[in-house]
Each structure stands twice: as C-alpha cells, then as structure tokens.
Amino acid sequence: MTGLVPGPGPRAADPHPDGRPTADLHAAEPRAADLRLAELHRSLSDPLLSAMTFLNEVTARFPEAISFAPGRPYEKLFDPDSIAENLAAYRDHLHAQGLDRGQVRTALFQYGRTKGQIHDLIARTVANDEGIHVPADAVVVTVGAQEGMLLVLRALFADPDDVLLVASPCYVGITGAARLLGIPFEPVPETDAGLDVGRVAEAVGRVRAAGRRPRALYVVPDFANPSGASMSVAQRERLLALAAAEGLLVVEDNPYGFFTGADVRVPTLKALDRDRSVVHIGSFAKTCFPGARLGYVLADQRVVAADGSTSLLADALAQVKSMTTVNTPSLSQAVIGGLLVRSGCRLREANAEGVAFYRRNMALLLAELGRHFSPGSGVRWNTPAGGFFAVLTVPFAADAAALEVSAREFGVLWTPMESFHLDGGGRDRLRLSCSYVDPEELVEGVRRLAAFIGSR
Known part of the structure; x- marks a missing residue:
C-alpha cells in the first residue's frame, strides 16, 4: 500500500543535539554508504x-x-487511572500467592520467564470465557498477537515445500509475516458466509498436486479482518474434521470474538478441538489495553523428539521467542494480569x-x-x-x-x-x-x- 499517503519529502537538515548540523537523510545525492534496496531482503x-x-x-x-x-x-x-489500579491488583495477587517483597520486585522489574508470567491467569480466563481448557504450561505470552503469528510460522514451517493456506481477503499481519520468513501461501477465496470448507479442501488438493505440503491454515472465524465474515458452527465442525483427516493444523486468530451483534455465543475452533489440531492466537488489544501490546498463543500440541521424549509446541515457540523478543515485558503483563485478577478472570463480563x-x-x-x-x-x-x-x-x-x-x-x-x-x-x-x-x-x-x- 505504498503511496497511499505522501511521505515527508525533502527537508532541511535536522540539528544535531550539540548544535552541529546532521546529514540530510532525504538528500538526493548518492553516498558511498548508501544501501541498495535490491540488496536487502526481497520482502522489503x-x-x-x-x-x-x-x-x-x-x-x-x-x-x-x-x-x-x-x-x-x-x-x-479506557480510564488512565485503571493502569495504576491494575498494577496494584497484580502486586497484591503476587503477595497472595506467597511471594515476599523481594520476589515481587523481581517479578515486576526483571526479565521474566520466556513463556510469560501470567500464563496461569490466561489459562483460567480462556476456560471461563471460551470453554477452552489447556494447561497453563501450554500458554505462551507474546508481544501482541503479531509476535504470536511470527513464532507459530517460524516453528511450524521447516521445509521450503510447506505451504500456508489463508483466506482471501486476509489480514495483512499473517501474510506479511509469511513474506518476511519466506513462507509460500495459498489463497482460499472467502464467501459472504466466511471461509468455506469445500474451498479449503480444494486448496489442499491443489497444493498436494503441486508436490507441496499444506502445513497449516490461518483463519479468523469470528468477524474476520477485513471482511467481517463469520463461520457457522457447522462449518467450524467440518473444518476441524477436514484438518484431522488431512493432517492440517489450524491457526485460529480470535481478536473480535467478544463483539457480537446479538447475545449469541459461538464456540471458538479451539473450544471445539478434540484432536489438538488448533493453535489458538489471542490478544488483549481489543478487550483490554492495546498499548500494553500483549497477546498469547495456546499451543498444547505434543512434540515428539527422535529419542521418544515429548514436549509441548508451546516450548518450541518459547525457544524461538528467546531469540527474538527474549521475553514479554513484565510491566505489560502486570497491567493485564491485574485486570484479569480484578475481573475474576472473566473478560466477557468486564x-x-x-x-x-x-x-x-x-x-x-x-x-x-x-x-x-x-x-x-x-x-x-x-x-x-x-x-x-x-x-x-x-x-x-x-x-x-x-x-x-x-x-x-x-x-x-x-x-x-x-x-x-x-x-x-x-x-x-x-x-x-x-x-x-x-x-x-x-x-x-x-x-x-x-x-x-x-x-x-
């Protein structure tokens, strides 16, 4: 979408902090240190x-x-005063869990656990709000849902022939992340009634016929961005059956599920998942506080190593995360954690x-x-x-x-x-x-x- 709005254009050189003029980055003359766009990553x-x-x-x-x-x-x-109230609530929650003042200080000020510190509160919240039951250790707290997408794609797509299926039209965050990682994707045309499972099956067939593997499908089943379309419960059940039959993982993104036009609660794909086919990405941006930049991934799939030992997909995501953002800011987690505590881990009501x-x-x-x-x-x-x-x-x-x-x-x-x-x-x-x-x-x-x- 480059060119939708004008850039700043040429301008006078900005002053250096000590008063000396700095080089004008918008100058037209080529410099020896200039980088060529063609030599940067092609996605740029x-x-x-x-x-x-x-x-x-x-x-x-x-x-x-x-x-x-x-x-x-x-x-x-949003109420600015609620930030301090949430921090206080989370601090009190930590004390109630038996942490002394020094331990609370560490939890709030230091680098934290890679998979996150409020994983248990998130697990309780999705159980209350969505009927999703996963162990707290299957929760990875991320820097927004966008990081969650990046972690999931990096962990799942190991072979150049692995293909991501996406609805078309599709949220640009997932396709942009795929481009950054060099992951090919196959569009599945969306209907007015949301993603059609028959078209997903056709896309799976096309990918397999080309000698490639349909590794995962990204879908926003509730009020999709950008179309606003939703999948019926029957379509969700059919999609899960197809995923199980084809060995296809479903990456469910659910930022808008609370905001229904009527008092009708439709189960998420993860709530309907009986085969651990669904990796669920959630966000607190729309429901709590976008500036906190906090999301999460529910990844309870079992990973089996060559020696027969097992772990969770969440652990693999944490390994990737340790080399990207290292951990999710403790202060952001404390703000959201306090809100979850104050709401009784029931965000729908809040x-x-x-x-x-x-x-x-x-x-x-x-x-x-x-x-x-x-x-x-x-x-x-x-x-x-x-x-x-x-x-x-x-x-x-x-x-x-x-x-x-x-x-x-x-x-x-x-x-x-x-x-x-x-x-x-x-x-x-x-x-x-x-x-x-x-x-x-x-x-x-x-x-x-x-x-x-x-x-x-």
Whole structure:
C-alpha cells in the first residue's frame, strides 16, 4: 500500500543535539554508504509490508478527517487511572500467592520467564470465557498477537515445500509475516458466509498436486479482518474434521470474538478441538489495553523428539521467542494480569460496555449506509453479525488515488481492500471500521463518504 499517503519529502537538515548540523537523510545525492534496496531482503520491496504501517498511522496523517481506517478500540472506553489500579491488583495477587517483597520486585522489574508470567491467569480466563481448557504450561505470552503469528510460522514451517493456506481477503499481519520468513501461501477465496470448507479442501488438493505440503491454515472465524465474515458452527465442525483427516493444523486468530451483534455465543475452533489440531492466537488489544501490546498463543500440541521424549509446541515457540523478543515485558503483563485478577478472570463480563458500544456502532453504520445509498446506486455492502468491520463495494477503483481524494477533499478515511486480497481482487472494495469513531462522527463520516462516492 505504498503511496497511499505522501511521505515527508525533502527537508532541511535536522540539528544535531550539540548544535552541529546532521546529514540530510532525504538528500538526493548518492553516498558511498548508501544501501541498495535490491540488496536487502526481497520482502522489503513488497507493498504488502507497507500495509500495517498505513493502518497504524494514516489517521494521524489526516487529523481533520473522520477515520473509518484503523481497527483500533474506542478510546473513551479506557480510564488512565485503571493502569495504576491494575498494577496494584497484580502486586497484591503476587503477595497472595506467597511471594515476599523481594520476589515481587523481581517479578515486576526483571526479565521474566520466556513463556510469560501470567500464563496461569490466561489459562483460567480462556476456560471461563471460551470453554477452552489447556494447561497453563501450554500458554505462551507474546508481544501482541503479531509476535504470536511470527513464532507459530517460524516453528511450524521447516521445509521450503510447506505451504500456508489463508483466506482471501486476509489480514495483512499473517501474510506479511509469511513474506518476511519466506513462507509460500495459498489463497482460499472467502464467501459472504466466511471461509468455506469445500474451498479449503480444494486448496489442499491443489497444493498436494503441486508436490507441496499444506502445513497449516490461518483463519479468523469470528468477524474476520477485513471482511467481517463469520463461520457457522457447522462449518467450524467440518473444518476441524477436514484438518484431522488431512493432517492440517489450524491457526485460529480470535481478536473480535467478544463483539457480537446479538447475545449469541459461538464456540471458538479451539473450544471445539478434540484432536489438538488448533493453535489458538489471542490478544488483549481489543478487550483490554492495546498499548500494553500483549497477546498469547495456546499451543498444547505434543512434540515428539527422535529419542521418544515429548514436549509441548508451546516450548518450541518459547525457544524461538528467546531469540527474538527474549521475553514479554513484565510491566505489560502486570497491567493485564491485574485486570484479569480484578475481573475474576472473566473478560466477557468486564467488556460488557465495549460490547454494547461496538454493537450499537455497527448497527448505526449499516443503518446510515442504507439511508445514503439506494438499491440502484451501484453501491452495496455486507452485514456483519458483529466485530469492527464492514466492506463496501463501489462502482470505481477504490485505490490509493481515490483515498487521497477522499481524505483531502472530503475529509473521510477508509481502507482500500486490494492489499487484503491475494488473488487480484478487491479493487472496487473498501473497508469501513466502526470501532474508533463517536456515533456523531460516524453519522457525519458516512455523509462525507456518500458525497465522495457521488463525486466519482
């Protein structure tokens, strides 16, 4: 997605801290020490790797625009005072576990256990909230869900012929990580009803026919990013049966599962998993505190060594982690750990206010789209049953140039879908996120969007 928004351009040299001028990094003249992009890792030339930076920064680049671009949580749900309260709760929890003052100091200030320090609290929480029952030792606490994806891919994909199956459109974090690691992936076209198991089976067949091994499938079964689509319980059961029959691991990503549009609780793939076919990736970014950058992986698969000894896949992930981030920051774990303690390890109940807000905003977004676009307008959209995202199909190319006009002339931001598609599709689609905006801004934002689309 390089080029969606302009870079800083040439500028005068920045001052050195001691007052001396520094070299202008944007100078056009070649230098002997310049590096050639062609000599860096090939993934750095891939526009896909610019997509995450765009999603994270585009709103700040157009501060006056109403932004439907990022999938950020609603900021007014956060209370700055809760950070200190959570830290105190976690400190008291450690004392209640029998740790003295020196041991608590070590737990909070020092490097911690590679697999994490709040693994037991996470295991209790997923049991309460999702009906997922794994031993605490199968939990790896990560620096966001993104690190979890990187660890899982690095550990599982050992052979150049191992292939990752992904839905198309797909979250750019997983495909970007695969590109960084040189892992090939095969798209599985998604339907309006989520990932279709028949199409997964077809993809498995294609990969095997090419002499390669379908190693794992990445899927977001609840309110997927970017499409907002969800899988039915029947489709989930069929997918697990296919995975068991084909020896295919399923990497389940579940950041949005709490945020349903109705009081209907659909079991996660991991909760339905009877064969340990599912590696589950979770995050506290949407449910607790995105700035803490805390996620986790549930990896209870058994790993058998050549001598017959066994361990957990979680232990292998920890080995990879020890050479990347070493460990997850103890302070971030303490903040989230305290929140889990204060909620009784029941985050669904603790997120009741957020669930209600996102539910109302999604309903409002869909209603406003219906108010502004008639059936004959050439504009259509899906109707997600929850989550943060909806997808609009428009009668023109919803590309970088269109976004530039939308942001600068109409004051509204959205996300082009093209980079999420792996099969050349999505050029006439844009993603709208309803999670980050006030209801009043949402109404005005859809009005601006309608004006922009009308101008095209």
